[in-house]
Amino acid sequence: xxxxxxxxxxxxxxxxxxxxxxxxxxxxxxxxxxxxxxxxxxxxxxxxxxxxxxxxxxxxxxxxxxxxxxxxxxxxxxxxxxxxxxxxxxxxxxxxxxxxxxxxxxxxxxxxxxxxxxxxxxxxxxxxxxxxxxxxxxxxxxxxxxxxxxxxxxxxxxxxxxxxxxxxxxxxxxxxxxxxxxxxxxxxxxxxxxxxxxxxxxxxxxxxxxxxxxxxxxxxxxxxxxxxxxxxxxxxxxxxxxxxxxxxxxxxxxxxxxxxxxxxxxxxxxxxxxxxxxxxxxxxxxxxxxxxxxxxxxxxxxxxxxxxxxxxxxxxxxxxxxxxxxxxxxxxxxxxxxxxxxxxxxxxxxxxxxxxxxxxxxxxxxxxxxxxxxxxxxxxxxxxxxxxxxxxxxxxxxxxxxxxxxxxxxxxxxxxxxxxxxxxxxxxxxxxxxxxxxxxxxxxxxxxxxxxxxxxxxxxxxxxxxxxxxxxxxxxxxxxxxxxxxxxxxxxxxxxxxxxxxxxxxxxxxxxxxxxxxxxxxxxxxxxxxxxxxxxxxxxxxxxxxxxxxxxxxx
Amino acid sequence: xxxxxxxxxxxxxxxxxxxxxxxxxxxxxxxxxxxxxxxxxxxxxxxxxxxxxxxxxxxxxxxxxxxxxxxxxxxxxxxxxxxxxxxxxxxxxxxxxxxxxxxxxxxxxxxxxxxxxxxxxxxxxxxxxxxxxxxxxxxxxxxxxxxxxxxxxxxxxxxxxxxx
Amino acid sequence: xxxxxxxxxxxxxxxxxxxxxxxxxxxxxxxxxxxxxxxxxxxxxxxxxxxxxxxxxxxxxxxxxxxxxxxxxxxxxxxxxxxxxxxxxxx
Numbered sequence: 001x002x003x004x005x006x007x008x009x010x011x012x013x014x015x016x017x018x019x020x021x022x023x024x025x026x027x028x029x030x031x032x033x034x035x036x037x038x039x040x041x042x043x044x045x046x047x048x049x050x051x052x053x054x055x056x057x058x059x060x061x062x063x064x065x066x067x068x069x070x071x072x073x074x075x076x077x078x079x080x081x082x083x084x085x086x087x088x089x090x091x092x093x094x095x096x097x098x099x100x101x102x103x104x105x106x107x108x109x110x111x112x113x114x115x116x117x118x119x120x121x122x123x124x125x126x127x128x129x130x131x132x133x134x135x136x137x138x139x140x141x142x143x144x145x146x147x148x149x150x151x152x153x154x155x156x157x158x159x160x161x162x163x164x165x166x167x168x169x170x171x172x173x174x175x176x177x178x179x180x181x182x183x184x185x186x187x188x189x190x191x192x193x194x195x196x197x198x199x200x201x202x203x204x205x206x207x208x209x210x211x212x213x214x215x216x217x218x219x220x221x222x223x224x225x226x227x228x229x230x231x232x233x234x235x236x237x238x239x240x241x242x243x244x245x246x247x248x249x250x251x252x253x254x255x256x257x258x259x260x261x262x263x264x265x266x267x268x269x270x271x272x273x274x275x276x277x278x279x280x281x282x283x284x285x286x287x288x289x290x291x292x293x294x295x296x297x298x299x300x301x302x303x304x305x306x307x308x309x310x311x312x313x314x315x316x317x318x319x320x321x322x323x324x325x326x327x328x329x330x331x332x333x334x335x336x337x338x339x340x341x342x343x344x345x346x347x348x349x350x351x352x353x354x355x356x357x358x359x360x361x362x363x364x365x366x367x368x369x370x371x372x373x374x375x376x377x378x379x380x381x382x383x384x385x386x387x388x389x390x391x392x393x394x395x396x397x398x399x400x401x402x403x404x405x406x407x408x409x410x411x412x413x414x415x416x417x418x419x420x421x422x423x424x425x426x427x428x429x430x431x432x433x434x435x436x437x438x439x440x441x442x443x444x445x446x447x448x449x450x451x452x453x454x455x456x457x458x459x460x461x462x463x464x465x466x467x468x469x470x471x472x473x474x475x476x477x478x479x480x481x482x483x484x485x486x487x488x489x490x491x492x493x494x495x496x497x498x499x500x501x502x503x504x505x506x507x508x509x510x511x512x513x514x515x516x517x518x519x520x521x522x523x524x525x526x527x528x529x530x531x532x533x534x535x536x537x538x539x540x541x542x543x544x545x546x547x548x549x550x551x552x553x554x555x
Numbered sequence: 556x557x558x559x560x561x562x563x564x565x566x567x568x569x570x571x572x573x574x575x576x577x578x579x580x581x582x583x584x585x586x587x588x589x590x591x592x593x594x595x596x597x598x599x600x601x602x603x604x605x606x607x608x609x610x611x612x613x614x615x616x617x618x619x620x621x622x623x624x625x626x627x628x629x630x631x632x633x634x635x636x637x638x639x640x641x642x643x644x645x646x647x648x649x650x651x652x653x654x655x656x657x658x659x660x661x662x663x664x665x666x667x668x669x670x671x672x673x674x675x676x677x678x679x680x681x682x683x684x685x686x687x688x689x690x691x692x693x694x695x696x697x698x699x700x701x702x703x704x705x706x707x708x709x710x711x712x713x714x715x716x717x718x719x
Numbered sequence: 720x721x722x723x724x725x726x727x728x729x730x731x732x733x734x735x736x737x738x739x740x741x742x743x744x745x746x747x748x749x750x751x752x753x754x755x756x757x758x759x760x761x762x763x764x765x766x767x768x769x770x771x772x773x774x775x776x777x778x779x780x781x782x783x784x785x786x787x788x789x790x791x792x793x794x795x796x797x798x799x800x801x802x803x804x805x806x807x808x809x810x
Contacts (some may be wrong), residue, residue: 007699007711018696022666027727029770031666038636039666047773049797051729082804097728121636151701151711157673158645158704161638238642239614273650278703285712347803418793419801427792429803479791 001062001370002147002292004112012109015116015155019043020102027099042122042160044115045101048422052096055118056108060128060146060170061089061373065360068371070111072356078104083356085341085349087413087464088167089127089373090118094420116154121162123153123234127169129177130374133293134382136330139189140197142172144290145226148281152227159234163241164249166234167206174493179375181205181495182467184251185233186214187226188493198222203233203263204255205495207461212252213495215260217267223286225271228279232271236263296368296383301333304386311390320442321393321404335386337367339379339396340403340411344436347429348414349377358399366392376413376452378406409451409518410436413464417457417474418481424457426474426481431455431510438511448518450530454489467491469532470517471498472510483510487517487543488535499540502548513547520546557686560656560678562694564687569627573608585629588613591621599624608660611639619651628653630676632661641674648675649705668693673704720747720780720787721763722794723772731797732772738762740772744787744798749780 004012019039026036046053056071071091075083078100079093086092096104105115118125126146133141149168153159159166169183180186186202199221205214221229237251255263312319327336339359341349351359363371363381366388372380379401384392396402405411412435415421417428432455439445454468458475465471471486483505486498505513518531520542525534535543558567572578573587578594585606586598598605606627609615615628622628628647630640640659647653658678659671665683668690683689703710721734732740733747738759741747750756756777763775778794780787789795796802 005715007714011697011699011701011711014697014699021692027770029768033767033773035635035664035666047724047729049793050731050800051724095729097730099727121638154701155670155697156702157670157700158641158702159638160670161636161641161667235642239639243637243639282712282716284716288715350804419796419803422793424793427802429801433803481792 012114016105016109023102038120042117042120044118052098054093054096056091056115057118057125058089058373059150060126060143061130063371065363065369067111067113068356068360072353074104075353081353082350085373085377087375088125089375090125121164122160123166126150127178129171129173130372130380131336132172134329134336135173136328137175138173140172141293142170143293146170147289159238162238163243176493179491181214182207182491192220204252206250206252207464207466209247209459211466211497212256217264224281225275227281228275229271231279232267235270236266298331303332318390318393321402324404325406333386335384337381337384338406339401341378342405342411343400343403344440345433348412348432355399405445407450408445409448410439412453414455415457415463423460425476426457428455428457428474434511435514466497475504481507487540490532502544516546517543557681559681559686559690569606611637615643615647622651622653625655627656629658629660632663635662635664635667644674644676665689665693669696673706675705720778721759721775722778723775726770726773734763
């Protein structure tokens with residue numbers, strides 16, 4: 001993984017010193033809260049319900065065991081012994097003190113981690129496929145370009161005061177595990193006729209109050225032009241994006257208002273003037289960064305097919321986990337292991353400091369010291385020997401990190417909600433807990449098959465509910481919590497936004513509604529198709545009828 | 556309001572008439588785009604330096620051809636978080652080769668000075684109790700940066716290759 | 720009652736009878752009537768300008784079993800901690 005050189009290290013240390021100064025000025029009254037707020041946001045610090053919340057970047061979801069141990073240390077020393085992994089591959093702490101934040105940021109800088117621009121009206125954490133560099137279906141490792149973009153975006157003097165936040169995601173695989181279609185800029189790697197790797201550039205995707213699927217602004221972009229083209233997109237957005245209404249300020253609004261063709265015209269005009277200038281990415285810089293992403297020293301192994309077959313036949317529980325949470329690796333003899341943070345009844349994405357240390361330890365012993373964070377709020381060990389799977393599984397089970405529900409109904413994506421977040425209208429975690437506890441039968445989960453449930457506590461959609469097979473949105477109705485369901489969303493390469501099922505349901509009715517939807521699906525489905533495919537085939541009526549009956553419930 | 560120009564406290568040579576109903580008969584003056592377009596011929600006969608003040612919703616593109624007439628362009632930051640002028644500044648310097656005084660006006664504060672310097676501003680109506688101290692503080696915040704702008708300072712990438 | 724976050728550490732605090740800020744809602748000053756509310760809110764805003772607290776607001780509370788309790792769930796969560804992970808309400 002990327003290691004800071006002297007310039008990167010100097011930069012982050014200077015940034016910490018700058019923030020220390022800004023905190024001092026704020027506490028001394030030299031900065032008002034209004035003037036200070038964007039500064040602290042651009043260092044990842046929110047003021048939330050209980051205290052300050054610090055959001056720390058995990059760039060493109062890649063973490064070392066050393067960094068994970070530092071996360072545990074921060075949780076223990078400065079917070080309440082746990083952290084929360086988010087839908088943008090970041091980690092959040094909920095009880096942070098402003099006056100301690102410069103020290104925390106220094107601790108993080110010491111292990112090459114930052115909270116720079118994890119919030120604010122600027123370019124946020126660049127996210128990627130959690131299996132990057134390891135998946136069999138991958139064209140190329142996207143992370144080198146994520147790193148190029150990360151450095152480019154940090155304290156960009158022109159784009160630190162955009163109309164609104166700006167999120168970029170990159171996928172190197174045609175199977176999009178990074179949700180690029182619902183990002184402000186989405187990058188999909190393709191090969192052109194000459195077999196060269198380049199990017200399809202999508203723009204104007206996003207969730208929140210007005211969700212949109214991104215549109216292709218450019219079919220193929222050579223990597224050397226990545227920065228100049230992104231700069232052109234950002235410049236047009238910075239100059240023309242709306243600043244009169246924060247709910248209409250994202251790039252998706254302006255792209256859809258003027259149309260993609262017009263936006264492309266403006267970008268291309270801007271790009272013509274800059275494409276061969278100082279932003280061209282030199283081949284040697286790509287090579288330099290690529291060297292950091294070189295694969296580890298794999299042993300020459302064959303696939304351990306016979307061994308695994310025997311182990312799986314002997315142990316039903318291991319079999320389930322191997323089938324569900326283990327993914328094929330491009331190197332023979334190795335496997336990708338998903339570490340589930342979705343045990344029934346737990347808050348999705350939460351992990352205690354002790355377990356962070358334990359995962360760091362497992363990473364060192366089983367996976368070359370590297371950990372990935374998935375936007376689905378699980379962790380991944382990407383380089384596990386197939387022969388070690390059974391031993392690793394036993395250790396994960398003891399830690400309650402082996403729930404075999406990856407991609408299944410109880411692998412819920414859930415924002416922190418009203419329990420933590422000052423933006424929320426309703427609590428989201430109790431819903432996730434109720435649902436996961438209503439569906440604990442592992443055989444049933446596997447029978448139901450691929451199923452994503454996404455829960456957001458408000459319209460900001462940090463739980464990505466628009467792109468869940470079932471999306472659940474918490475709303476406040478006259479002081480009571482109600483939950484609106486949507487069906488048929490998807491964040492992969494066939495992205496779609498969910499359709500509203502009907503009026504909001506009270507909290508107590510949600511698990512039963514899920515049950516009714518699932519039961520209906522199991523009856524209607526053909527040839528073991530996924531729920532999403534059944535939905536796309538039959539539409540919403542059967543499910544509406546199942547949940548609401550023949551009359552619409554007055555909610 | 557203190558004016559800092561080229562790193563020093565300065566007295567403003569210009570009168571800002573951009574919001575006034577009457578433009579002073581003589582002397583260096585800053586006008587708005589609307590005033591420029593309405594009184595262009597008259598303004599050009601003054602023989603004293605002219606300045607142009609752009610609001611944050613006014614891109615320099617429509618007046619780019621007129622830039623040779625102006626010794627100064629002032630870009631507004633109505634709120635410090637309205638970041639449009641950063642793009643305008645870069646266009647003025649890097650696209651349109653404007654070499655006159657590029658002045659930041661409006662809510663201009665210490666904590667955004669560094670970005671303004673990098674995007675091409677060289678004069679600031681700084682809201683501060685100690686503007687020179689704030690200016691020097693901002694200048695000293697960073698010794699390394701990633702993005703090339705028109706300021707010519709080497710980026711980390713360039714430094715890696717040996718300072719080219 | 721008036722609620723705010725302390726600036727330096729973000730802790731949720733309540734304006735107490737001595738016009739100081741206390742993390743426990745039990746110590747908060749119960750406010751009756753608009754005049755008193757206006758006066759104390761002005762005090763709180765002054766404290767905000769003095770960089771002691773952020774965003775002081777007047778919230779509705781009721782007395783349940785002798786203890787003040789915010790009527791809105793959001794404020795109750797601020798006063799008593801998250802409804803999930805109840806092991807975390809105390810440091």
